Amino acid sequence: MADTQADLLILLARPHSLWRRLFHRSITAEVLRRCPVPVLLVPVAAPDQPGWMPTMS
Known part of the structure; x- marks a missing residue:
């Protein structure tokens, strides 16, 4: 992070x-x-929890 200008x-x-x-x-x-x-x-739900969606890979 030190060498980037991220906010x-x-x-x-x-x-x-x-x-x-x-x-x-x-x-x-x-x-x-x-x-x-x-x-x-940002919390991500596990596959066995409501709200979980597979990612495109």
């Missing part, structure tokens, strides 16, 4: 299992702590 960083946050939350560090949390510009965190 905002947008991240997509997807849900994780309890196992993953307990034993893996959160990249999102680290970005929120260290990012020099404001961060917009």
